Amino acid sequence: MSQREILSITSGRATSDGAGVSLTRVFGGAAPERFDPFLMLDEFGSNDPDEYIAGFPPHPHRGFETITYMLEGRMRHEDHMGNVGLLESGGVQWMTAARGVIHSEMPQQQEGTMRGFQLWLNLPSHAKLGDPDYRDFAPAEIPQLALPGGVQAKVIAGVFKAGDIEQHGIVQRPDTEPLLFDLQLSAESAVSPQVPDGHRLLLYVYEGTLRVGEQAVSKGQLVQMSQDGELNLSSERGARLMLLAGRPLGEPIVQYGPFVMNRREEIEQALRDFRDGTLA
Template sequence: MTISALTRSSRSIVKSVLSREQAEGVGARVRRSIGRPELRNHDPFLMLDEFNVDKNGGFPDHPHRGFETVTYMLEGQFQHEDFAGHKGTIGPGDLQWMTAGRGIVHSEMPVKSQTRAHGLQLWINLPKEHKMCEPQYQELLDKEIPRATPQEGVSIKVIAGESHGIKSKVYTRTPTMYLDFKMDKNKTVEQSIPASYTGFIYMLKGTAYIGDKEFEGKAHHTLTFSEDGAETIKIQTKDEDAHFVVIAGEPLKEPIVQHGPFVMNTKEEIQKTFLDYQFGMNGFERARDWHSTIA
């Protein structure tokens, strides 16, 4: 890394929020990051959960409309199945990027032979023109996700977007970067971020020091970036390793009306969504008589 690169001003951290465990679904515990009252609708992101699900728990039949869910596994295996017959299993390091669009009903359940399933689920809002698109899945195994290694002891999985010249193959309707960092102790790295993006770090393990003022981030804290137009974020480790994700995206700057698993732009659209789901119309036709075989 050049000296000039290290002298660029870094974005700073404007808020740090601890995610405490709460019950969710059936037999699941989540640490909610984005989506807490302190971090409501961090445009374009709606929610980030770090989930732990025991083998008898899960998230049985539930609908979505108007956004995307991104499931990234850290430990264990998750099965998924939807009303269109799409099904599969993702394991440690694997990714499922699901565009719910006009309508999906699905189940997400741990593989019963596993002790637990542990991972992250991110909800990304869709722009108005894509809210009623056809549902789509993008799935990548751990080995298919490219890595950047800007220096020894720093590994970056490029789930979406780009890092140090390595680009993801994931197509994002809402421009998004999603990077999984593992850093040994006593390392410093800079990550480029488009000036217009909002973003945050979610700490999974260890301690990292962010920005020129070396704001300290610890496990299970969400650290939101300043929106000052700076195009880099500087991250350091000192006396311990760190594992965290960097997530950033282009704000949509559109009205958000959310009711549980439905996210639209107006109250009228939400009301219509409830009618569509209730009567099996406009994308929910297959929901009427469907029940998951894995739930």
């Protein structure tokens, strides 16, 4: 079988969001169709409360899904639907904004480390004005695999396949059919996750150094792979990475801040709805 090729290797940029939370925007912003169906990936991580304590006060979303994966720390979610949830170390929050959600995400700690990721996943045009949804998953609910050779996998979304091993994640989604895995490779280990041909595939290394085929990839680098072929990952000294894969929607993307639709007119309608109090 042919090997997937590396199309690009990039690094994120330091920025802040919410009420001043420091983070690294791994990708997102200009040209959102570049990683279709993924719109944005943020990595946050600090042991300085001044860099996270102000959190994310109430704000709106429309037209996509947000997935928050907490590595360390505690964050409280509240939304206009009456949902209240506590996202703790190792937990996942999956929110489908669809036609509209107004929510807040606020730290529940005054000190210590807060570390994790937030991913934005687009919705197809037929689902953008559907019913919103929210789900919290405790760490114990997320399937974890100990693979031969010293590789561990947390299977958040989709189905993890490698050799004869197959494990379904906690979330399965239509249309974009996302795969979201947290992979940890020990020293001198290797793994070949199976990713469906046609899926856009991104690898983000957040600890150590990964080898993709024969190419070394360092901490803080994002790799975009070709959409067909076999994927071979290894590490000489150990690495941890997020594997993101999804079926591109191939639809127009128009984004204005927290609203992601297909046409400018739909963005203008979202702004009117938010102003008039009818977004959610």
